[in-house]
Amino acid sequence: MADLATYILTASGLVFFIAGTVGLIRFPDTFSRLHALTKADNLGLGLIAGGVAFQTETWAQLAMLTLIWVLALLAAGTVAQLVARAALSTPEQK
Amino acid sequence: MTVWLHIVAIVLLASLGGALWRVWRGPSPADRMMAAQLVGTGGVAVLVVLAALQDWTLLVVALALALLAALAAVGFVKAESPDGAGDPEETDPPEDWRTNSQKVPQDG
Amino acid sequence: MSLTIFALTGAALIGLGVYGLLARLHLLRRIIAFNLIGSGLFLFFGATGARGEILDPIPQALIITGIVVALSASALAVGLVVALAQGSGRASLPEDEDAEGRAP
Amino acid sequence: MSAALDLALCALILGVGLASMAGRGVFRAAIFFITYGLLVAIGWARLGAYDVALAEAAIGSGLTGVLLLAAHGRLRRLRAAAESLSRFNLPAAIAGGGVALSFGWAWFALPVPRAPDLTYALPQAGVGNPVTAVLLNFRAWDTLVESIVLLAALIGVWMMARDADWDAPLGLRYHARPSGVLASFGRILPPVGLIFGVYLVWAGAESTGGAFQGGTVLAAVGLVAMMAGIMRPPRVAQGAWRAALVLGPVVFLGSGLAGAALGAGFLTLPEALAKPAILTIEAALTVSIAVTLALLVLGPPDEGGQQA
Known part of the structure; x- marks a missing residue:
């Protein structure tokens, strides 16, 4: 049962990662690429961490997985906002 | 399960390879930085999978990566600001940003 | 098998770094090349240390100190390159410049 | 299966190392070096050297990245960041290839060191x-x-x-x-x-x-x-x-x-x-x-x- 959950969650996580990468490669400009990136890879990491969570042996490992995802979300949200602003306010800069 | 987790790790690495293509291509510095950020998140995911595969101690490494994931990007926006020390949010975006954003700058 | 893959990757990285250090002239690029050599050496050394029946902790300890020293050496090198650029407006060595005195 | 994973990882590490030495523009090289540190940290995890993986994750992709990007920013404001494309340098390639080959030779030719049992x-x-x-x-x-x-x-x-x-x-x-x-x-x-x-x-x-x-x-x-x-x-x-x-x-x-x-x-x-x-x-x-x-x-x- 736990293994089945791992299969399903990690597989859907992979789909999001691949979608994020395809978006990063295919989308036409910086801002739409940013959009593809932040949506996809955070859900991707969340689903993969969720899938792996079904294999953990202790509560501490589960807590650590949660913390990893929360920190990644925080980092990705911050970075997306800052990089988008940097790309906006210095468009003429080399 | 072991085989599946190997496959997950390999597919994740392949998807990182795609993001690396965007780092190479650019064209703007922001594009490269963003793609590097995706590589960072993907690296955290690979380590999480490896933790289940090899040793749960690796969660500590994944946590360190997740904690410092934004460090390089913060350094990037600082270095991109006019005096090298600012914050892109200090100035309001230009009025014509919709049209401006279409002209993606090349870096040299 | 896996150890050989990592050792050969390390060897290739050392060679790549040597090429970059000799062929590329921008000093920031050379700092990266220097780090590539160091990191390749660490990988090679680490794979060697993992070769016996037990995982040898001594190479690991030395590699950790090596990584920290490489960072401090890079910081010093970056300081020197910025100081050079402040003085001369260039980030390449004078002996590498072409006849017109421009950075190549 | 695990050899395939290591091959994929090492291919990425080598590719990123190559990309950080090739092409024009030191900014791109710096970004590639940041991703390089991350991939090498995963490599250390694969080798079982978890302490090294931790150090590499924190230093290789974190602190080195800030250092290089800040340096690039300073050089750009000093108008010293531009880099022209350099041609392929044969003597340097021979030197680099020679060094790489001798390390490869050493791996196969030298005896397996005996680790002291601690x-x-x-x-x-x-x-x-x-x-x-x-x-x-x-x-x-x-x-x-x-x-x-x-x-x-x-x-x-x-x-x-x-x-x-x-x-x-x-x-x-x-x-x-x-x-x-x-x-x-x-x-x-x-x-x-x-x-x-x-x-x-x-x-x-x-x-x-x-x-x-x-x-x-x-x-x-x-x-x-x-x-x-x-x-x-x-x-x-x-x-x-x-x-x-x-x-x-x-x-x-x-x-x-x-x-x-x-x-x-x-x-x-x-x-x-x-x-x-x-x-x-x-x-x-x-x-x-x-x-x-x-x-x-x-x-x-x-x-x-x-x-x-």
Whole structure:
């Protein structure tokens, strides 16, 4: 049962990662690429961490997985906002 | 399960390879930085999978990566600001940003 | 098998770094090349240390100190390159410049 | 299956290394080097060297990235960032290829080294993590000298400062919108990093972690706080910061001398005192490593950077 959950969650996580990468490669400009990136890879990491969570042996490992995802979300949200602003306010800069 | 987790790790690495293509291509510095950020998140995911595969101690490494994931990007926006020390949010975006954003700058 | 893959990757990285250090002239690029050599050496050394029946902790300890020293050496090198650029407006060595005195 | 994973990983590592040496533009090279550090950290995880993976993750992709990107920004403002495309250099390729081939030859030709078995010595070391035991006990000389090398590098960086800037705070004058995303991030991350860094030092006695890894994490979150304008960078002459810089080496040297006084020999820890001694040295060393690394990445005081 736990293994089945791992299969399903990690597989859907992979789909999001691949979608994020395809978006990063295919989308036409910086801002739409940013959009593809932040949506996809955070859900991707969340689903993969969720899938792996079904294999953990202790509560501490589960807590650590949660913390990893929360920190990644925080980092990705911050970075997306800052990089988008940097790309906006210095468009003429080399 | 072991085989599946190997496959997950390999597919994740392949998807990182795609993001690396965007780092190479650019064209703007922001594009490269963003793609590097995706590589960072993907690296955290690979380590999480490896933790289940090899040793749960690796969660500590994944946590360190997740904690410092934004460090390089913060350094990037600082270095991109006019005096090298600012914050892109200090100035309001230009009025014509919709049209401006279409002209993606090349870096040299 | 896996150890050989990592050792050969390390060897290739050392060679790549040597090429970059000799062929590329921008000093920031050379700092990266220097780090590539160091990191390749660490990988090679680490794979060697993992070769016996037990995982040898001594190479690991030395590699950790090596990584920290490489960072401090890079910081010093970056300081020197910025100081050079402040003085001369260039980030390449004078002996590498072409006849017109421009950075190549 | 696991060989396929290692092959894929090594292919990526090599590709990224190649990309950081090829093409035009040092900015791209710097970004590739950041991703390189991350992939190598995964490589160390595959090799089972978890302590090294931790150090590489924190330093290779974190601190080195900030250092290189800040350097690129400074060079760009000094109009020295541009790089023209260099042609293929045959002698350099021969040299690089020769070095790579000789290392490859050495791998296959030289005998497999016999690792000294530390398991019999480990119970006397005071800590359960063999890497920490090597760093702080068996090869304490290396670590002591290394902590002094770090200080020497920092003094070297400070010597780059211009006389007029000497009394100014270190690095550039960082500022951020007080209510902005960066400032919020700079408030949220450091407490988490502080706990995690201290945890790494504490856990490093028995499992993955240690003074270097913990110190690096503390340095990194300190840098975030400074770049977000939450924390003021110190000045060169501030006594408390200077004390923090030398605390680790001084405690290390002191414990070494104490070992000599107790008759065990310089830098030799008596078995009964090994664990408390190692934890004390590690705590002091962590403070010094964190402050030294953060100040190294900040760079010399630079007021002129504002106008340039």
